[in-house]
Amino acid sequence: MRVFLHLAVLLCLACSAQAQEALTFGAPVTRNIAGGETHSYTFAANAGDLVTGPAVFRQLDGVVQFLDHAGNRIPGVRVRQWFVGASSRRVGLVAPVAGTYLVRVVASGAGQGAYTLTLERVGVAARMDGVSVSPKDVNTSERIRQLARDVQQRNRDAVDQFWRERAGDGPLVEPIPDNDREQLVTFVWREAFETHNVLVSWELSAVREDDYYMNRLPNTHVWYKTIKVHRGARFTYSLVPNHRSADWLFTATLDPLNPRVSQDDPSSLVDQNSVLELPGAPDESWFRRTPVRRGAVEPKKFKSEALKNERDMWIYTPPGYAATAGPYPLLVLFDGETYIRPEFNKALLTLDNLIANGLIRPVVVCFINSVNRAVDQGLVGAGVYGDAIVRELLPQLRSAYALSMNPRDNMIGGFSQGGLGASLIALRHSDVFGNVLSQSGNFRARTAGSAEPSSIARLYLDAPRQPVRFYIETGLYELAPPAGSLPMHELALDYGITVGNRHFRDVLVAKGYDVTYRETAGAHEWVHWRATLADGLITLLRPSQ
Numbered sequence: 001m002r003v004f005l006h007l008a009v010l011l012c013l014a015c016s017a018q019a020q021e022a023l024t025f026g027a028p029v030t031r032n033i034a035g036g037e038t039h040s041y042t043f044a045a046n047a048g049d050l051v052t053g054p055a056v057f058r059q060l061d062g063v064v065q066f067l068d069h070a071g072n073r074i075p076g077v078r079v080r081q082w083f084v085g086a087s088s089r090r091v092g093l094v095a096p097v098a099g100t101y102l103v104r105v106v107a108s109g110a111g112q113g114a115y116t117l118t119l120e121r122v123g124v125a126a127r128m129d130g131v132s133v134s135p136k137d138v139n140t141s142e143r144i145r146q147l148a149r150d151v152q153q154r155n156r157d158a159v160d161q162f163w164r165e166r167a168g169d170g171p172l173v174e175p176i177p178d179n180d181r182e183q184l185v186t187f188v189w190r191e192a193f194e195t196h197n198v199l200v201s202w203e204l205s206a207v208r209e210d211d212y213y214m215n216r217l218p219n220t221h222v223w224y225k226t227i228k229v230h231r232g233a234r235f236t237y238s239l240v241p242n243h244r245s246a247d248w249l250f251t252a253t254l255d256p257l258n259p260r261v262s263q264d265d266p267s268s269l270v271d272q273n274s275v276l277e278l279p280g281a282p283d284e285s286w287f288r289r290t291p292v293r294r295g296a297v298e299p300k301k302f303k304s305e306a307l308k309n310e311r312d313m314w315i316y317t318p319p320g321y322a323a324t325a326g327p328y329p330l331l332v333l334f335d336g337e338t339y340i341r342p343e344f345n346k347a348l349l350t351l352d353n354l355i356a357n358g359l360i361r362p363v364v365v366c367f368i369n370s371v372n373r374a375v376d377q378g379l380v381g382a383g384v385y386g387d388a389i390v391r392e393l394l395p396q397l398r399s400a401y402a403l404s405m406n407p408r409d410n411m412i413g414g415f416s417q418g419g420l421g422a423s424l425i426a427l428r429h430s431d432v433f434g435n436v437l438s439q440s441g442n443f444r445a446r447t448a449g450s451a452e453p454s455s456i457a458r459l460y461l462d463a464p465r466q467p468v469r470f471y472i473e474t475g476l477y478e479l480a481p482p483a484g485s486l487p488m489h490e491l492a493l494d495y496g497i498t499v500g501n502r503h504f505r506d507v508l509v510a511k512g513y514d515v516t517y518r519e520t521a522g523a524h525e526w527v528h529w530r531a532t533l534a535d536g537l538i539t540l541l542r543p544s545q
Contacts, residue, residue: 023103025051028118035060035109042069042102043119045095048193048242050127052092052250053119055084055105060113065104066093074101076253078238079271084115092119092250094242096192124194124242131244133197135213139226141186143172144217151219159220163190170258171276176228183278185229188257189214189239191221198223199243201252202235202276203477203523213243230476232280233521234528236262236273262527263343270343275527282520282531287345291352293319297340302368302396306388312369314340316348317401318355318362326402327409329363329541331437332389334414334421336367338526345530354534360541364401368393370418386425390432406434407467411540413437415529416497419472420445423456423504430466437536438472439529444500457507469514471536474501475522497524 023029023041031039045051055064065081068074074096082091095101105115143162150158166172172186189198198214199205205212214223223241238252254261255274262273295318303310314336318328333339339347347367354360368389389412397403404410412422412433419441426433443456478497498519505517516539522528 020102023119025119025121028116030114030116031105032112032114033060033062033105033107034112035107037107039105040071040102041105041117042100043121044100045098045121046123046193047095047098048124048195049095050092050122050247050250051095051101051119052090052122052247053117054088055082055091055115055117056088057084057086057107057115058113059111060107060109060115061085062105062107062115064091064117065106066091067102067104069100069102071102071104076256078252078254078273079249091117094251094253096253124196127244127247128196128242131196133213133243134210135197135215135225136211137215137226138211139184139228141172141174141184141224141226143174144186144224144226147220147222148217151217159222162222166257168257168259170255170260170274173278180231182228182230184226185233185276185278186224186226187214187237187239187255189223189241190256191216191223191241193241195223195241197241197243198225199240200225200227200237201240201243201248202237203479203525207479209243209245229276229278230521232278232282233477234275234277234281234531235475235477235521235523236275236525236527238273278521282522282528283534284531286353286534287347287349287530289349289353291319291349292356294352295319295348295355296321297348302393304388304392306384306392307371309371311371312337314367315397315401316340316351316365316367318364319352321362321364323402325362327404328402329361329409329411330397330403331363331365331411331413331537331541332393332433333365333367333412333437334370334418336369339367344526345533347530347533350530350534350537354537354541358543360537361543363541364397364403366393366397383424383428385421386428389425390429394432407432408434408469411435411437413439413471413536415439415441416524417442417445419443420456423470424459426468427459427463427466430468434467435469435540436471437540438470438501439532439536440474440478440497440524441472441501441504442497443504444497457504460504460511461507465511465513469516469540470505470508471516471518471539472501472505473518473520473532473536474498475520475524475528477521477523479524 020040020042023043063081063083073080076096077093147162174184176182176184187200200212214225216223239255240252254272258274260275260277262275263270295316298315300313300315301310302313339345355362410433412425414422419438422436426436505515508515
C-alpha cells in the first residue's frame with residue numbers, strides 16, 4: 001500500500017496547489033480535499049521551536065509535508081513527510097532556524113474526502129521543563145582534550161578552527177592505542193539554539209539512552225560524545241538536541257557535518273538518517289554499479305487457500321532469461337517489497353551486477369510479501385506458511401518459469417524474522433529447499449509456551465540432520481535488551497540477536513551442517529543488509545555449484 005501511496009505523492013507534487021494560507025497555531029484546520037489535490041499553509045517559528053499536532057484524513061489517505069518557505073526540503077530534517085490515514089497521527093518538526101515554513105497536505109487516491117490538521121508551537125524552555133539527564137564520559141577523544149586545553153588557554157580561534165576541521169567529515173575517528181579491533185568515534189553537535197541535552201540516537205541507544213547523551217565542552221557551544229566502535233562499522237544515526245522520548249520523531253536531525261546519508265536520492269521522500277562508515281565496511285559496489293544488462297521484474301499475486309489470504313509478490317528473471325535455457329535456480333525471499341524498493345535494499349541491482357560479472361548463476365527470484373510477519377515467519381505459524389509455499393506457491397511458479405527441481409538449486413531466505421522463518425521451512429521441507437540465506441535472523445525467538453530463547457536451535461538439535469546449506473550473517477550492533485552492567489557495545493554481543501545467531505551457528509556446526517557464517521560491524525537495518533546480500537548470493541549461487 002505504501003508503495004502506491006509513495007508514487008501518488010510524487011505525482012501530486014506536480015499538481016496545482018491552492019494559494020498558501022497562514023496557519024493559526026491551536027486552531028484546527030478542516031478542509032474538503034480531492035485525490036490529487038495539494039493544500040499549503042505557512043507558519044513562523046523560532047529556532048528550536050517544536051511545531052506539532054494531530055492530522056487525520058477521512059475517506060482518503062494522504063501525507064503531511066514540512067518544507068522551507070520556498071517549498072524545498074529543510075536541511076537537516078530527518079522526516080519531511082508523514083503518511084496519514086483514517087486514524088489520527090501526530091506530525092511535526094523542530095525549526096532549525098527562525099523563519100517562515102510551509103506545511104503541505106497532499107491527498108492520494110481518487111474521490112473526495114476531508115482532513116483536519118491542528119498544530120501547536122512549543123518553545124525549548126517550556127518543552128524541556130523538568131527534563132534532566134546525566135551524561136557519562138567513559139571514553140575521551142584526544143582531539144576534544146586538546147580543544148578543551150586550547151579553550152582554557154583562551155585561544156579565541158580554537159573552536160572555530162575545530163568546526164572548520166569537521167565540516168564535511170562527520171564524526172571524529174581516532175585510533176585506540178594497543179587495540180586493533182576498535183576505534184574511538186566522537187559525534188559532535190554545534191549548538192545553534194537553546195540546548196539542554198543532545199542524544200546520539202542509533203540502534204543501541206534505543207534500549208539504554210543514558211549511555212549516549214553528549215557532554216558540553218565548558219564555555220563553548222561544542223557538544224560531544226565518544227564511543228568505541230568496531231573497525232569496518234557502517235550504521236545509521238541521528239542527533240537529537242533537546243531530547244525527550246515523546247518528541248523523538250520530530251526532534252531527531254541529520255548530522256550537519258556528515259554528507260553521508262542513508263538515501264542516495266536527495267529527492268527521496270523516505271526518512272533520512274546519517275551514516276557512520278569506517279574503512280573496511282562491507283563492499284557496497286554491487287548495488288552502486290550500473291548493470292550492463294537488467295533483469296525483468298513482474299508483479300504478481302499469490303492467493304493461498306491454506307492461508308486464506310492474498311499477497312503481493314514480484315518475480316525477477318535474469319537478463320536473457322529463456323525457458324529453453326533452464327532449468328534455473330530459485331530463490332524465495334520474504335518481505336519482498338522491502339528487498340526490491342530502491343530506497344532500501346537495492347537487491348535488483350545486486351543481482352544484475354553479480355550475474356553480469358559471472359559471480360553467481362542466473363537465478364529466478366520470488367520476492368514475496370508477508371501479511372503478518374509473526375504468523376508467516378514466526379515459530380508458531382511458519383509450519384502452515386511453509387506448507388502453503390511448497391504446495392501452492394511453487395506449483396504456480398513452476399508452471400510459469402523453467403525452474404530446477406533439485407533442492408540444491410533452491411534457496412529460501414530473508415532478514416530478521418524472515419531468516420528465522422526460512423530456517424524453519426527448510427527444516428520441514430529440505431526435499432524442496434536445500435539452502436537458507438539468513439540476514440540478522442531472529443534466532444532468539446521462543447516457541448509458544450517456552451521460556452527458552454533460541455527455540456529454533458533446539459528444534460534443529462533434536463531433529464535428524466537435513467541436507468541443507470546455510471549462509472548466516474549478523475551485525476555486531478543488533479538489538480539488545482536493557483539489561484546487565486556491561487558497556488552497551490559489549491551487551492549487544494551477550495544478550496542480543498548476535499548471540500542468537502552464534503548459538504544457532506554452533507548447533508548447526510555440531511550437527512554437521514554446511515554453514516557459512518559472517519559477522520560485520522552493522523546494526524539491524526538496511527544499510528547493513530543491502531551490502532551483505534551480495535556475499536550471501538555469491539556463497540550459495542557460485543557458478544561451479
